[in-house]
Amino acid sequence: MTAPLLELRGVRAGYGIIDVLHGVDLVLEPGQVVALLGPNGAGKSTTLGVASGQIQPSAGQLLIGGREVNGAKPDALARAGVCLVPEGRGIFPNLTVSENIRMMTFSGRSYIEVQDKAYALFPRLGERRRQLAGTLSGGEQQMLAMARAMSTDPALLMLDELSMGLAPIIVEELYGQVAELASGGLSILIVEQFAQTVLGVADTAAIMLHGRITRTGPPNEIAEELTAAYLGIDVGGHDK
Amino acid sequence: MTRVQLRPSQIAALVGGVAFLGVLVWLNWAGNAVTRDGFLVATIAGLSVGSLYAISATGMVVVYTTTGTFNFAHGGIGVFSAFFYWELVENADGLELPNWIGLLVVVLLIAPLIGIVLDVVLMRSLRNAPMVVQLMVTVGLMVFLLTLTGQLWQGDRPRTIQPFWRGSGFDIGDFRVTWHRFMVIAVAALIAALLRVLLFRTRIGVAMRAVVDNRELTALNGARPGLLSSFAWALGASLAAIAGILIAPELNPLDPGNLNNLMLIAAITAAAIGQLKNLPMTVLGGLLIGLLSQHQARWLSFGSDWPFVRDAAAPVLLFIVVLALPQSRLAVGRVSSNLRPIERTTTWWEGAIGAVALILFGRWFARGSLNFGVWDPGEWDQIALNNGIAALVLAMIGLSLIPLTGWAGQINFAPLAFAGFGAFIFLKLAGESGNLLWLPVVGLLCAPLGALVALFAARLSGLYLALLSLAFALVMGKLVLPHPKIFPTIHRFEDPTLFGWAIDNRYDYFVTLLVFLGFGIFALVLLRRSRYGRRWIAMQDSEAAAATVGINTMLTKVVVYAFSATLAGMAGVFWALSKGSVDSGRDFEVLANFEIVLLMAAAGVALPSAALFLAFIPLTQALGGRLDDGGSVPWLVWLLDDFLAKFGPGLLAIGMVVNQRGAIFEMGRGFAPILPWRRDAREEMAQERAAKTTAEIGGLGLDLPFTNETVLTLDTELGIIDEVTPSGGYTHGVGTVPR
Numbered sequence: 001m002t003a004p005l006l007e008l009r010g011v012r013a014g015y016g017i018i019d020v021l022h023g024v025d026l027v028l029e030p031g032q033v034v035a036l037l038g039p040n041g042a043g044k045s046t047t048l049g050v051a052s053g054q055i056q057p058s059a060g061q062l063l064i065g066g067r068e069v070n071g072a073k074p075d076a077l078a079r080a081g082v083c084l085v086p087e088g089r090g091i092f093p094n095l096t097v098s099e100n101i102r103m104m105t106f107s108g109r110s111y112i113e114v115q116d117k118a119y120a121l122f123p124r125l126g127e128r129r130r131q132l133a134g135t136l137s138g139g140e141q142q143m144l145a146m147a148r149a150m151s152t153d154p155a156l157l158m159l160d161e162l163s164m165g166l167a168p169i170i171v172e173e174l175y176g177q178v179a180e181l182a183s184g185g186l187s188i189l190i191v192e193q194f195a196q197t198v199l200g201v202a203d204t205a206a207i208m209l210h211g212r213i214t215r216t217g218p219p220n221e222i223a224e225e226l227t228a229a230y231l232g233i234d235v236g237g238h239d240k
Numbered sequence: 241m242t243r244v245q246l247r248p249s250q251i252a253a254l255v256g257g258v259a260f261l262g263v264l265v266w267l268n269w270a271g272n273a274v275t276r277d278g279f280l281v282a283t284i285a286g287l288s289v290g291s292l293y294a295i296s297a298t299g300m301v302v303v304y305t306t307t308g309t310f311n312f313a314h315g316g317i318g319v320f321s322a323f324f325y326w327e328l329v330e331n332a333d334g335l336e337l338p339n340w341i342g343l344l345v346v347v348l349l350i351a352p353l354i355g356i357v358l359d360v361v362l363m364r365s366l367r368n369a370p371m372v373v374q375l376m377v378t379v380g381l382m383v384f385l386l387t388l389t390g391q392l393w394q395g396d397r398p399r400t401i402q403p404f405w406r407g408s409g410f411d412i413g414d415f416r417v418t419w420h421r422f423m424v425i426a427v428a429a430l431i432a433a434l435l436r437v438l439l440f441r442t443r444i445g446v447a448m449r450a451v452v453d454n455r456e457l458t459a460l461n462g463a464r465p466g467l468l469s470s471f472a473w474a475l476g477a478s479l480a481a482i483a484g485i486l487i488a489p490e491l492n493p494l495d496p497g498n499l500n501n502l503m504l505i506a507a508i509t510a511a512a513i514g515q516l517k518n519l520p521m522t523v524l525g526g527l528l529i530g531l532l533s534q535h536q537a538r539w540l541s542f543g544s545d546w547p548f549v550r551d552a553a554a555p556v557l558l559f560i561v562v563l564a565l566p567q568s569r570l571a572v573g574r575v576s577s578n579l580r581p582i583e584r585t586t587t588w589w590e591g592a593i594g595a596v597a598l599i600l601f602g603r604w605f606a607r608g609s610l611n612f613g614v615w616d617p618g619e620w621d622q623i624a625l626n627n628g629i630a631a632l633v634l635a636m637i638g639l640s641l642i643p644l645t646g647w648a649g650q651i652n653f654a655p656l657a658f659a660g661f662g663a664f665i666f667l668k669l670a671g672e673s674g675n676l677l678w679l680p681v682v683g684l685l686c687a688p689l690g691a692l693v694a695l696f697a698a699r700l701s702g703l704y705l706a707l708l709s710l711a712f713a714l715v716m717g718k719l720v721l722p723h724p725k726i727f728p729t730i731h732r733f734e735d736p737t738l739f740g741w742a743i744d745n746r747y748d749y750f751v752t753l754l755v756f757l758g759f760g761i762f763a764l765v766l767l768r769r770s771r772y773g774r775r776w777i778a779m780q781d782s783e784a785a786a787a788t789v790g791i792n793t794m795l796t797k798v799v800v801y802a803f804s805a806t807l808a809g810m811a812g813v814f815w816a817l818s819k820g821s822v823d824s825g826r827d828f829e830v831l832a833n834f835e836i837v838l839l840m841a842a843a844g845v846a847l848p849s850a851a852l853f854l855a856f857i858p859l860t861q862a863l864g865g866r867l868d869d870g871g872s873v874p875w876l877v878w879l880l881d882d883f884l885a886k887f888g889p890g891l892l893a894i895g896m897v898v899n900q901r902g903a904i905f906e907m908g909r910g911f912a913p914i915l916p917w918r919r920d921a922r923e924e925m926a927q928e929r930a931a932k933t934t935a936e937i938g939g940l941g942l943d944l945p946f947t948n949e950t951v952l953t954l955d956t957e958l959g960i961i962d963e964v965t966p967s968g969g970y971t972h973g974v975g976t977v978p979r
Contacts, residue, residue, distance in 0.1 A: 054456060078462035092453040099446045106462035
């Protein structure tokens with residue numbers, strides 16, 4: 001059996017002296033699509049921060065492809081094929097669309113390759129290639145951010161609240177692209193607040209509460225529990 | 241290409257400007273015959289000088305677009321590099337390298353090294369600092385580099401840097417045009433083109449701009465942000481070095497301050513014309529300044545009434561450009577980080593005690609009644625008293641910055657311009673006499689000047705506001721105040737009088753100043769507690785929020801500028817009286833303004849007591865002088881007189897990298913728990929200590945190994961040591977902890 005692509009073992013991490021993660025265990029097998037769900041402040045983004053090397057864990061291990069990579073810099077992980085599309089808009093607002101795409105070539109792909117792929121997937125970006133990215137609409141900005149995931153052929157993709165602040169139709173379109181990537185065998189870790197958005201994409205879902213992963217299971221089962229968690233009903237009593 | 245569209249008001253401003261220029265030319269026409277040769281020579285010289293400005297300015301723009309820091313030390317780096325080049329190439333006792341090799345060594349080796357050191361040592365810690373702190377640190381760095389250059393290459397002999405090809409060239413009519421000038425034009429064009437390609441056509445250039453936009457995302461893309469920043473600083477320093485070395489032949493002899501002025505002011509103006517980001521416009525701006533100044537020098541004559549008008553083209557242009565710039569974009573949705581300490585407001589009686597203590601302490605000290613048990617200072621002699629007076633006057637000027645910069649958050653590089661204006665009004669009102677009863681009138685008359693500046697400054701913030709105040713300081717210092725109708729070249733004042741009492745000796749004047757200063761600090765403490773103080777602080781925290789709770793921000797700004805001008809103007813009266821004479825050509829130098837602002841910022845400009853910090857330079861000099869008289873401790877004299885007095889302002893401002901809230905703030909924080917009535921400070925300290933302990937305990941067993949010592953600490957902290965700890969201490973693990 002091959003080692004999991006991404007594994008967090010008992011990870012604790014936080015900001016300054018305040019710990020946000022209190023021992024997170026998470027496994028992402030090759031080709032798996034895992035959705036990490038939970039309310040605000042549960043530690044979802046911090047988990048992605050640890051997995052992408054932006055936040056150093058104060059305890060526990062971060063393993064990628066079975067190798068411990070605690071302390072690796074985010075840019076080194078990025079070059080190794082870890083691709084995080086951060087919360088908000090993962091773009092450079094004062095660079096043009098084509099310059100944003102040029103920045104994606106640090107992953108090792110050639111400019112021509114990345115450019116062709118990105119404009120083929122999102123023709124609207126091709127029309128606006130000379131425009132400053134900050135002047136694009138919210139949906140177009142998120143497309144540009146997604147273009148990095150789509151065109152640089154990463155080994156592991158992590159998406160942080162892709163749907164935030166976007167019209168449902170655009171969210172649907174973006175997750176359609178994600179589903180396509182997933183069917184191509186890419187391993188994806190998706191962070192969202194609401195389960196519905198990822199039901200069609202993820203094959204496993206995990207609920208995160210107060211810095212711990214409290215439950216894992218198929219997404220449609222988890223959705224119900226998540227609602228309970230949001231409404232403040234005790235989740236522990238719902239064990240099967 | 242976007243078409244340039246002008247609003248009617250802009251067209252009016254343009255027409256007005258051209259008309260003004262026409263009148264200026266018509267009135268001051270020197271009467272030289274306009275010949276083809278003369279025109280050609282002035283144009284070539286203008287293009288050449290303008291190219292030098294353009295090189296310097298493109299460097300600043302590149303650093304700004306690739307690091308996000310507007311580097312006031314750009315000129316300072318150029319000055320240091322130029323002197324280093326002199327050492328390698330021109331120094332007769334040195335290596336005497338060929339000039340090309342010298343240029344390459346400095347530009348490709350020394351300057352990049354300076355840039356990288358700056359990035360690693362200073363700029364990294366400044367990345368998330370507020371704009372004011374970044375600004376102060378780079379200004380401090382500039383002052384430091386100029387002082388360092390001045391100390392390393394002292395003025396014991398005149399130094400010059402030969403132009404390339406030793407000044408050979410060709411003649412147009414009676415004028416010689418050197419190859420050096422042609423080369424400079426070519427180099428400027430080449431640099432501008434290369435930079436354009438680098439920043440927009442290469443991946444590393446795009447990545448450098450990306451780092452400023454979003455550092456984290458740059459790393460997530462796989463680029464190395466740290467390396468990119470270092471490269472950007474190295475590149476910026478190299479550009480500064482090229483500019484410094486090529487400009488240096490224009491000066492004979494070479495002087496750090498003059499070279500810096502030559503490089504910095506015009507470069508800032510050109511950069512502002514390019515809106516700090518547009519390279520082609522920046523180059524055009526540099527050429528425009530060069531052409532303006534050279535043609536002006538050839539065709540116009542302003543007579544002896546305007547002695548510094550030749551240096552004034554750039555400052556006047558800067559003033560206009562900053563005012564004409566499009567409205568700066570508001571940063572919406574971002575809480576601006578500001579560093580006004582979250583302080584407990586000083587009570588009125590604390591202020592009163594402080595003021596009285598200051599007055600008594602100052603008197604005793606000057607009388608020699610306090611001797612600290614170290615050495616007997618003795619009664620101050622005239623020189624020491626003069627230094628003391630200078631210290632107090634500086635502190636009074638510094639007071640004017642406290643409401644303006646410290647509370648309302650308006651950066652002001654021109655305190656001396658206001659002070660000089662106050663001195664001028666006093667001269668007109670009181671004549672030669674030093675009657676201090678005119679003081680309130682002077683204050684009232686200075687207020688409109690402050691209000692006027694406020695009207696200009698109202699729509700600007702941050703960097704642009706700083707540039708406007710710099711332009712104001714330069715225009716006042718170069719054009720207005722040195723005009724003989726304002727100050728006769730060197731003006732003498734009589735001894736000051738108050739209610740008929742002549743303050744005719746330095747000791748009495750010192751004590752008078754001490755009383756005024758003490759009163760000023762006390763008044764500011766009261767003002768800080770008033771609704772005006774609260775309004776100004778609200779405005780600094782968030783102008784938008786202040787407006788939504790019903791504060792008229794425009795009026796509030798006008799009031800604070802007017803008030804600051806009043807304070808500075810009254811301080812200016814004391815300043816003029818204390819000097820006895822005003823040398824209008826030198827006393828309002830922009831560098832003197834910088835030193836005041838830097839020391840105030842380093843002290844913590846929001847606190848009234850910070851003004852006392854300005855006494856720093858004169859007092860170190862005074863103490864150094866006294867020790868020198870005593871003939872003792874030469875290293876201490878050197879430390880006070882040579883090192884602290886000269887390097888102090890720059891180093892202290894650079895120190896803001898570590899201590900952004902200011903020295904007075906930190907000192908007050910450490911001192912407060914000792915005061916018997918400050919229970920709040922003691923509680924805060926206890927809380928902090930507890931938080932620290934918790935943090936340490938929190939890490940136990942995770943990243944901190946459990947040792948016997950930590951277990952003991954934990955038990956002591958929890959108060960359970962007596963019940964749980966076995967007699968004889970813990971015996972497991974390494975060693976034993978005795979009870």
